[in-house]
Amino acid sequence: xxxxxxxxxxxxxxxxxxxxxxxxxxxxxxxxxxxxxxxxxxxxxxxxxxxxxxxxxxxxxxxxxxxxxxxxxxxxxxxxxxxxxxxxxxxxxxxxxxxxxxxxxxxxxxxxxxxxxxxxxxxxxxxxxxxxxxxxxxxxxxxxxxxxxxxxxxxxxxxxxxxxxxxxxxxxxxxxxxxxxxxxxxxxxxxxxxxxxxxxxxxxxxxxxxxxxxxxxxxxxxxxxxxxxxxxxxxxxxxxxxxxxxxxxxxxxxxxxxxxxxxxxxxxxxxxxxxxxxxxxxxxxxxxxxxxxxxxxxxxxxxxxxxxxxxxxxxxxxxxxxxxxxxxxxxxxxxxxxxxxxxxxxxxxxxxxxxxxxxxxxxxxxxxxxxxxxxxxxxxxxxxxxxxxxxxxxxxxxxxxxxxxxxxxxxxxxxxxxxxxxxxxxxxxxxxxxxxxxxxxxxxxxxxxxxxxxxxxx
Numbered sequence: 001x002x003x004x005x006x007x008x009x010x011x012x013x014x015x016x017x018x019x020x021x022x023x024x025x026x027x028x029x030x031x032x033x034x035x036x037x038x039x040x041x042x043x044x045x046x047x048x049x050x051x052x053x054x055x056x057x058x059x060x061x062x063x064x065x066x067x068x069x070x071x072x073x074x075x076x077x078x079x080x081x082x083x084x085x086x087x088x089x090x091x092x093x094x095x096x097x098x099x100x101x102x103x104x105x106x107x108x109x110x111x112x113x114x115x116x117x118x119x120x121x122x123x124x125x126x127x128x129x130x131x132x133x134x135x136x137x138x139x140x141x142x143x144x145x146x147x148x149x150x151x152x153x154x155x156x157x158x159x160x161x162x163x164x165x166x167x168x169x170x171x172x173x174x175x176x177x178x179x180x181x182x183x184x185x186x187x188x189x190x191x192x193x194x195x196x197x198x199x200x201x202x203x204x205x206x207x208x209x210x211x212x213x214x215x216x217x218x219x220x221x222x223x224x225x226x227x228x229x230x231x232x233x234x235x236x237x238x239x240x241x242x243x244x245x246x247x248x249x250x251x252x253x254x255x256x257x258x259x260x261x262x263x264x265x266x267x268x269x270x271x272x273x274x275x276x277x278x279x280x281x282x283x284x285x286x287x288x289x290x291x292x293x294x295x296x297x298x299x300x301x302x303x304x305x306x307x308x309x310x311x312x313x314x315x316x317x318x319x320x321x322x323x324x325x326x327x328x329x330x331x332x333x334x335x336x337x338x339x340x341x342x343x344x345x346x347x348x349x350x351x352x353x354x355x356x357x358x359x360x361x362x363x364x365x366x367x368x369x370x371x372x373x374x375x376x377x378x379x380x381x382x383x384x385x386x387x388x389x390x391x392x393x394x395x396x397x398x399x400x401x402x403x404x405x406x407x408x409x410x411x412x413x414x415x416x417x418x419x420x421x422x423x424x425x426x427x428x429x430x431x432x433x434x435x436x437x438x439x440x441x442x443x444x445x446x447x448x449x450x451x452x453x454x455x456x457x458x
Contacts (some may be wrong), residue, residue: 012048262289333383345446
């Protein structure tokens, strides 16, 4: 017996309720649930989920203007239904208002007539009062204005206003509200960048070489076919992320350590740069995530990647341990180490909009403490003369420059090297005077990344 496909709005509602009540990740839920929906409706589900999460702070402000109850007092299923309704009424074109209201009311009918009536009343009032919603004043309350109008949490807006000023903060927030470009990294072990562009065009897509990464391709249009998550010719990866292995510059035959390697994009990129010759030890503390790295290595036909289940904060190699033959740790130390450290991810809001809703100010300090532990511990596994790249996908100083300055004050025998000589000519403007790679979504149309290259000099 075949089960009917779920209604796209119903599925979007279920996902948003899970994100709201359990802290689930929208991208993981979408990956898991989209195959249950008819193909024509998958884009609508994705649009509804990400649209609500991108605009949630502004949507909640609008709800509070028309609801007799504040959003914090509403049951999650009712609140998420209202968010979906407001998103369709205020932010989506092409859906008739009566359909937005009636379809949303259907979502809460199983909760009882009273709740359905409440949702109906709020949405009808919002529809009528669409042009009369009062918003904060930019002159009197600049932080609150930017927070509501551009749908970012106040604490984050305040940080950015202090650092970038009003105009640039608004540009950054505005960019974070737009879907990111679809960028692929070419697997150069099986094809070339030009070859992939031609092949994608034959498949019914329009694609262009990326602006900064020498092995990146930007898909500008998908007409007939979808990108396949099992294709060995490419990996879906933001262009900024593709620049990190270039700064490490791994060579054929070297021993490389990749700390916090899952899901394996940078790991496989390094194996690719090494022409699949040498050793890449892929370390991660989560067994299920490490399996993803192994699966990606198999998909790309790479046999130099060895998994190692370990926590970068506490890992101490014991060279006499049985079983270490499978994941060899060179006694003289690694030639190069990549630490793509856990971070707040605040440079990827455009890609994962729910991250701005789940992060708290105190997360920045706890991330920085974890980053310092990993860097201090893992740096000792580097051989003299070797190099280490520290990278994170966040914009916050405590997790970026300050971690590196702290490390150089605490640790003898390391020197900072500029990232510029290891990147293509066109990337030089992404490198600061101090030598750090820093990309900004509104300036570069890339995820917000930071990277520093260090050399062990003794």
